[in-house]
Amino acid sequence: MRKKRRRSIAAAAVVAFGAVLVGAGLWAIPASATTGSDPAGTTTPVAAATTAPAFPTFVHLPADQAAHPNTPIEWWYVVGHLNAHGHRFGYQVTILNIGQAPQALIGITDKTTGQYYTQSQRYSPDQASFSTTALDVRTPSATLSGPMDAMHLHATLPAGEIDLTLSARGPALYNNGTGLMPFLGGTSYYYSLPSLASQGTLTVNGHTDPVTGQSWLDRQWGNWDQSTLQKWTWMPLQLSNGDRVNLWDLLAQGGEFPYATVLHPDGTHEIVAVNPLADTTSDFWTSPTTGKRYGTRWTVNIPALDASLTVVAQPQGQEIQAGGGVYEGAGNVTGRYRGKPVTGLVYVEQYGNWR
Numbered sequence: 001m002r003k004k005r006r007r008s009i010a011a012a013a014v015v016a017f018g019a020v021l022v023g024a025g026l027w028a029i030p031a032s033a034t035t036g037s038d039p040a041g042t043t044t045p046v047a048a049a050t051t052a053p054a055f056p057t058f059v060h061l062p063a064d065q066a067a068h069p070n071t072p073i074e075w076w077y078v079v080g081h082l083n084a085h086g087h088r089f090g091y092q093v094t095i096l097n098i099g100q101a102p103q104a105l106i107g108i109t110d111k112t113t114g115q116y117y118t119q120s121q122r123y124s125p126d127q128a129s130f131s132t133t134a135l136d137v138r139t140p141s142a143t144l145s146g147p148m149d150a151m152h153l154h155a156t157l158p159a160g161e162i163d164l165t166l167s168a169r170g171p172a173l174y175n176n177g178t179g180l181m182p183f184l185g186g187t188s189y190y191y192s193l194p195s196l197a198s199q200g201t202l203t204v205n206g207h208t209d210p211v212t213g214q215s216w217l218d219r220q221w222g223n224w225d226q227s228t229l230q231k232w233t234w235m236p237l238q239l240s241n242g243d244r245v246n247l248w249d250l251l252a253q254g255g256e257f258p259y260a261t262v263l264h265p266d267g268t269h270e271i272v273a274v275n276p277l278a279d280t281t282s283d284f285w286t287s288p289t290t291g292k293r294y295g296t297r298w299t300v301n302i303p304a305l306d307a308s309l310t311v312v313a314q315p316q317g318q319e320i321q322a323g324g325g326v327y328e329g330a331g332n333v334t335g336r337y338r339g340k341p342v343t344g345l346v347y348v349e350q351y352g353n354w355r
Contacts, residue, residue, distance in 0.1 A: 059179035059191045061172055062148050064219065067130035067137065071221045073098050074130075076137055076144050078153060078166070079236065079347035080198050080215030081330065087112045089202055089211065090330025091162055092320070092347065093155045095137050095144060102128035104142040105320050106157045108204060109330045114315040117159035117204065120322035148193065151217075153200075161208075164200035166215050168193045171267035175246055184252065186224030193217040194236060194244035194263060214238055214345065231352020233277050235300070235311060237333055239344040247300065249277040251352070260302060275301040281354060285316035290325035292353045300335075309335035313348050326351055 313329030
């Protein structure tokens, strides 16, 4: 009975928070199979990947891993943190199909040396394929396929190669609790697989290492008007206490809209307000390639969770040259969460110019 009541409360929170943002006029918020290592390196029991949500959603897994043929905007976005005998890496692979224009964005961050490697490439429709019956998306430089507990990710760029098996562990995260939201004048479906046990090989500058680690898959599709957007900061936080936090701070139509969807290890969700990040963004870095300015340090305050987190992207220079430049930065988390010390791993995406 206790868990059932928690789920009812979570569902009510989804509706209430959605009503607040509808009033703001921008968007609404509708609402390792034995043991695994969390981002802090401790070993905790985890369940196999689950597909049953805590309350009804508009996303159906694993079916919605596949492509949606009549959707004008769709992407598969994977970020992760890998270890090779103590040498630490971050990586990002995004496969997009926007307006029937396939694109692959790839980045590798060597956290140990501070080196960063990236490539973005557009393709003609006949160079890519997007299965509508199962997860199988392919471009010449990046592919993602297979069942949720054994997805195969492969990507190449001039500096190296990513070849990983990604195994979903624990529950899925349904953004805003339901996996569906009005977004930038349109509609977006959105879920994450935030705990992906990852293993395989990573090649950088001709040197190949076996790697293990944790990854996060974001899936978003729908139809919205990107021209209404000024800028956003997005953070997928993998915390040492097992919570996964999908955090947005979006600036559009003259307002700032920060919030987070929190997934607990038991599959329950919370939707919480976040103090605006714009005022706490610091340690700015200006790209020598695009001239855009990005923050690389943030203080994330979430009053409902008694959380004050310091997020740092390191190294600073982690910009993918796509769409005029997008920041995709591997980073770390330290601070307090529900009154207790916490650490974690994060990728920070910044869209726009943070002047």
